[in-house]
Amino acid sequence: MKPSGRERERDTYAGRPAAVADGPDRGGAGQLLLERENQLRRLEAAMARAKAGTGAVVALEGSPGIGKTRLLRAAMERASEGGMAVLSARGGQMETEFAFGVARQLLEPVLLAADAGERGVLLEGAAAPAAWLLGGGRADRLGEPVGGGGDRSFATLHGLYWLTARLAARTPLLMVVDDAHWADQPSLRFLGYLAHRLQALPVLLLVAVRPEDPGAHGLLLTELVADPEADVVRLGPFTLDAVRTLVHDAFAASPLGPGFVRDCWTTTGGNPFLVTQLIAALRAQHAPPTSAAVEQVGEMGLETVSRWINLRLAGLPPAATELAAAVAVLGDGADGGQAARLAGLDPASCDEAVDGLVSLNILRGAEDLAFVHPLVCWAIYAQLPLRRRARGHRDAAWLLWHAGAAVERVASHLLAATPAGDGEVVEILLDAARSATRKGAPDLAVRYLKRALGESARDASRPEMLRELGTAEQNAGQFTAAAEDLRRALECSNDMAAKIEIAFRLRTALVWSDRAHEVGPALGGVIAEAAERDSEGALLLEAAVAGALQVDLSTPREVRERVRRVVAPAFAGEPVPPHISSLAAVEALFANEPAARVVRLAEEAARGWYQAPEFARGPMRAQLFVALIFAEGHALARRLLDDDVEDAHHHGSAAQFLNAAVLRSTLFHRLGMLAEAEADARAALEAVHLQPGPGPSRDVQPAHSLHAPMAIAVLVDTLIERGKARDAERLLTETGLADADSPLLLFSFLIGARARLRAAQGRMPEAIKDLLALGARLEGAVLTPALVPWRSRAALALVAEDAGAARRLAHEELGLARAFGAPRTLGVALRAAALTGSPDEQVDLLREAVAVLEDSPARLEQARSLVELGAALRRKGHRSEARSALERGMDGGWSCGATALAQRACAELRACGARPRRQALTGTDALTDAERRVAELAVQGLTNRQIAQTLVISPGTVETHLRHAFQKLDITSRRQLAEHLPGPEQPAARQGKSSGS
Numbered sequence: 001m002k003p004s005g006r007e008r009e010r011d012t013y014a015g016r017p018a019a020v021a022d023g024p025d026r027g028g029a030g031q032l033l034l035e036r037e038n039q040l041r042r043l044e045a046a047m048a049r050a051k052a053g054t055g056a057v058v059a060l061e062g063s064p065g066i067g068k069t070r071l072l073r074a075a076m077e078r079a080s081e082g083g084m085a086v087l088s089a090r091g092g093q094m095e096t097e098f099a100f101g102v103a104r105q106l107l108e109p110v111l112l113a114a115d116a117g118e119r120g121v122l123l124e125g126a127a128a129p130a131a132w133l134l135g136g137g138r139a140d141r142l143g144e145p146v147g148g149g150g151d152r153s154f155a156t157l158h159g160l161y162w163l164t165a166r167l168a169a170r171t172p173l174l175m176v177v178d179d180a181h182w183a184d185q186p187s188l189r190f191l192g193y194l195a196h197r198l199q200a201l202p203v204l205l206l207v208a209v210r211p212e213d214p215g216a217h218g219l220l221l222t223e224l225v226a227d228p229e230a231d232v233v234r235l236g237p238f239t240l241d242a243v244r245t246l247v248h249d250a251f252a253a254s255p256l257g258p259g260f261v262r263d264c265w266t267t268t269g270g271n272p273f274l275v276t277q278l279i280a281a282l283r284a285q286h287a288p289p290t291s292a293a294v295e296q297v298g299e300m301g302l303e304t305v306s307r308w309i310n311l312r313l314a315g316l317p318p319a320a321t322e323l324a325a326a327v328a329v330l331g332d333g334a335d336g337g338q339a340a341r342l343a344g345l346d347p348a349s350c351d352e353a354v355d356g357l358v359s360l361n362i363l364r365g366a367e368d369l370a371f372v373h374p375l376v377c378w379a380i381y382a383q384l385p386l387r388r389r390a391r392g393h394r395d396a397a398w399l400l401w402h403a404g405a406a407v408e409r410v411a412s413h414l415l416a417a418t419p420a421g422d423g424e425v426v427e428i429l430l431d432a433a434r435s436a437t438r439k440g441a442p443d444l445a446v447r448y449l450k451r452a453l454g455e456s457a458r459d460a461s462r463p464e465m466l467r468e469l470g471t472a473e474q475n476a477g478q479f480t481a482a483a484e485d486l487r488r489a490l491e492c493s494n495d496m497a498a499k500i501e502i503a504f505r506l507r508t509a510l511v512w513s514d515r516a517h518e519v520g521p522a523l524g525g526v527i528a529e530a531a532e533r534d535s536e537g538a539l540l541l542e543a544a545v546a547g548a549l550q551v552d553l554s555t556p557r558e559v560r561e562r563v564r565r566v567v568a569p570a571f572a573g574e575p576v577p578p579h580i581s582s583l584a585a586v587e588a589l590f591a592n593e594p595a596a597r598v599v600r601l602a603e604e605a606a607r608g609w610y611q612a613p614e615f616a617r618g619p620m621r622a623q624l625f626v627a628l629i630f631a632e633g634h635a636l637a638r639r640l641l642d643d644d645v646e647d648a649h650h651h652g653s654a655a656q657f658l659n660a661a662v663l664r665s666t667l668f669h670r671l672g673m674l675a676e677a678e679a680d681a682r683a684a685l686e687a688v689h690l691q692p693g694p695g696p697s698r699d700v701q702p703a704h705s706l707h708a709p710m711a712i713a714v715l716v717d718t719l720i721e722r723g724k725a726r727d728a729e730r731l732l733t734e735t736g737l738a739d740a741d742s743p744l745l746l747f748s749f750l751i752g753a754r755a756r757l758r759a760a761q762g763r764m765p766e767a768i769k770d771l772l773a774l775g776a777r778l779e780g781a782v783l784t785p786a787l788v789p790w791r792s793r794a795a796l797a798l799v800a801e802d803a804g805a806a807r808r809l810a811h812e813e814l815g816l817a818r819a820f821g822a823p824r825t826l827g828v829a830l831r832a833a834a835l836t837g838s839p840d841e842q843v844d845l846l847r848e849a850v851a852v853l854e855d856s857p858a859r860l861e862q863a864r865s866l867v868e869l870g871a872a873l874r875r876k877g878h879r880s881e882a883r884s885a886l887e888r889g890m891d892g893g894w895s896c897g898a899t900a901l902a903q904r905a906c907a908e909l910r911a912c913g914a915r916p917r918r919q920a921l922t923g924t925d926a927l928t929d930a931e932r933r934v935a936e937l938a939v940q941g942l943t944n945r946q947i948a949q950t951l952v953i954s955p956g957t958v959e960t961h962l963r964h965a966f967q968k969l970d971i972t973s974r975r976q977l978a979e980h981l982p983g984p985e986q987p988a989a990r991q992g993k994s995s996g997s
Contacts, residue, residue, distance in 0.1 A: 034242040051172045055198030059225040060208040062235035065273025068208040079174040091182030094331030097412035099441035102187035129159030154654040156440030157193040172202035180207040186441040237270030257290030281308045306379035316356040323353040328381040329392040332370040393417045442475035463493040479513035500537040507544045516552035554743035581605035585627035592784040595822035598631035625663045630786040632822040658707040672860030672896040681714040709750035716753040723900035752788040786825045792832030806836040823856035863892025926968040934961040
């Protein structure tokens with residue numbers, strides 16, 4: 001009986017050798033730590049800071065053979081002596097295709113050593129998804145593999161982070177990754193995720209890399225090492241004195257010839273590994289330590305290592321060469337018996353070969369076999385003929401499969417083997433793809449599925465494999481490739497239900513690859529076929545096409561009429577399925593139908609959205625949220641978005657989290673909750689960067705994800721509110737979105753924010769140009785001013801240059817806003833009409849704006865209108881009434897975190913002859929919602945990490961919120977919080993007090 005997948009994985013890692021090699025040649029300098037004292041002191045200082053609670057990333061950079069591993073070993077010894085727990089792993093050339101292989105090396109030994117009760121505690125709650133990888137705990141089912149549940153990477157990364165945090169809470173950690181340039185891509189994403197959160201953890205992450213060899217996943221590694229917070233420790237070659245020490249030790253019994261040491265130094269370039277190889281080559285030839293002997297050996301570069309290893313192998317039986325080749329194919333840590341079988345050796349011949357290879361410092365160990373240095377492995381593997389390599393990997397795959405190895409380890413060898421039309425190989429690769437998907441590594445699933453397709457060119461399951469491949473590519477962010485593979489799946493599928501699902505997924509891939517205009521033609525044939533065989537499916541696809549037309553502003557007006565035809569029954573009041581109601585809600589919003597009607601349609605969709613097929617719910621949720629946010633159905637929008645964010649965390653869907661977090665950040669910003677808006681927008685951007693697939697195969701860089709423009713727009717607007725225009729400009733530049741453009745609707749928010757920044761910078765001509773171009777782009781597609789109030793913004797920018805044009809734009813928006821009837825939208829339009837109108841009508845319009853916003857939760861817009869009203873009253877000489885409005889506006893600005901507005905109110909108050917308060921409010925009324933949630937959990941006795949886990953935020957964010965709460969409540973400890981906030985069973989003593997006057 002073949003072992004189960006979980007048994008396979010446990011067997012694979014339970015007996016792995018130590019992650020950092022102990023052999024004398026691996027560090028390049030025997031047991032001596034020469035000329036590395038300064039670097040070791042820097043590592044010791046970083047470890048001391050980590051023990052004190054300030055974690056960090058340290059990257060050890062150096063060329064191959066420079067001694068990185070020896071220094072890592074020394075750091076591990078110092079850490080153990082200093083009371084830190086040491087977790088170590090090593091990347092390998094055969095590890096790159098094993099999902100989370102390096103992460104498992106780091107964390108799995110700890111769980112295997114723990115008893116069942118301790119494992120359960122470590123893997124409960126937020127850490128539960130890590131059990132999918134590491135075993136030993138209860139992992140909630142994350143959904144069906146590959147095609148059934150989407151990307152799980154978010155849950156996996158979050159689970160691994162919380163497991164690491166719990167381990168660090170027990171004992172400070174040193175986490176060591178040697179040869180990180182060969183780490184698998186999912187593990188590098190985990191290390192990047194961890195690195196951004198280390199500052200609040202007692203963890204030092206120490207990675208060794210080759211700067212000139214970034215490996216297959218160079219972008220992820222570069223982002224990890226190049227982070228401004230990372231400390232880079234570089235190792236250089238040995239000096240002449242260090243080489244002299246090595247040579248004297250090696251030839252202690254022989255007199256050294258004149259110039260011998262210097263010749264060794266110049267021949268090897270001072271590379272410690274090459275020095276040891278040169279010494280070994282001289283000894284193998286029984287050459288004397290003279291300059292002439294060095295000259296005979298020749299210049300010692302990395303490319304000549306293979307030749308000298310062959311010279312050393314020449315003195316051993318042929319079995320040694322066969323065994324070395326087998327270990328090179330299997331990879332470091334190969335089981336001795338398996339290596340013998342792959343090499344075709346009997347036990348006696350294998351033992352003799354191992355002894356010989358160990359004696360010549362080619363292999364280390366006798367049971368689990370590994371080369372003394374990756375360069376030795378590379379040298380032996382590189383000289384194998386290509387066909388022999390491919391045959392060796394296929395034989396290795398079957399050997400490991402029948403031995404019960406993890407399916408992904410087997411599959412990594414099949415990737416390097418030549419396709420042979422073997423059905424069992426296809427099944428193994430499919431199993432590996434599904435395993436990778438469950439673990440949150442869809443990028444590896446893509447590789448396995450492509451290889452499976454190559455193995456079965458005429459297999460009857462090809463349509464299903466193409467569907468799985470297209471879905472995995474979507475989850476991996478490879479939308480262009482996904483679209484092409486889903487087209488192929490559609491062409492060769494005969495099942496109607498499957499075709500409807502494939503067509504819907506194709507729609508998503510086309511939209512996300514900025515090809516929304518192709519959706520109609522691509523789905524036309526399936527819709528026509530479904531109309532005869534599955535009318536509900538046909539309507540679902542019609543709604544999918546209409547939704548794509550809605551978000552593509554380049555859609556011609558006559559084509560856009562297709563949307564109106566689809567939603568006509570909903571507009572007529574007829575019963576329609578929820579995916580039509582959500583589509584109709586957005587169409588009503590864009591057409592500037594009354595906000596109450598938009599909300600009613602959205603509420604109808606919300607009552608039944610779960611009835612739609614799971615694969616169709618993503619676009620429907622997005623439509624629902626957009627309609628509710630911009631039609632100002634704030635309460636329902638907040639509840640649904642909170643639920644969606646929580647559900648995304650629970651199921652580990654990065655795409656679902658990105659969609660919900662970006663839209664919730666937009667809602668928070670519109671409500672004036674700037675701290676919460678910024679937190680969600682930054683979380684979304686971070687998740688964009690952690691999505692699988694960066695690198696040459698990715699369609700776009702992370703910053704150009706469809707989620708990025710809206711998140712960046714929120715951040716730019718927030719920074720403007722805080723008076724940080726320079727930071728906003730830097731954000732646009734660093735993300736590469738300063739001049740980004742696309743016909744997709746989401747980019748309109750970015751263009752609007754960018755224009756607002758230009759106005760804040762005093763670059764009015766650019767602001768006006770961008771806003772008028774935005775209006776032209778939206779014409780015929782989006783009438784409502786609720787989404788982007790480009791008319792009022794353009795009017796305010798134009799008023800000094802062309803007052804007549806400014807008034808026309810402002811009054812056009814005011815007419816639309818009155819018809820729409822939503823308070824925030826109307827308040828914004830009233831304020832713009834006042835500021836572009838005559839002095840006589842300013843005060844009346846601003847009073848109306850304040851009154852309209854009085855009962856609205858849009859606190860920032862109300863504060864802005866109050867400040868403008870106060871300024872207008874001051875100019876008219878009504879100072880007492882002006883001070884009242886300005887003080888309320890200032891308080892509102894401070895409570896929202898809108899520093900620029902609050903400071904402007906202060907300036908206006910001083911112009912009125914008043915002495916404004918430095919800070920608007922203290923007490924509980926001054927707390928933001930986020931600060932209040934964190935403080936209330938602290939009152940209940942939760943630690944910072946428990947609060948972070950409960951709210952799914954970082955411990956650093958918890959500390960920031962508590963610090964702000966302490967300042968506003970004028971307290972210094974958690975014990976004092978209970979005097980101001982409710983505990984588990986007591987009511988709040990809500991209070992606020994003014995400070996100064």
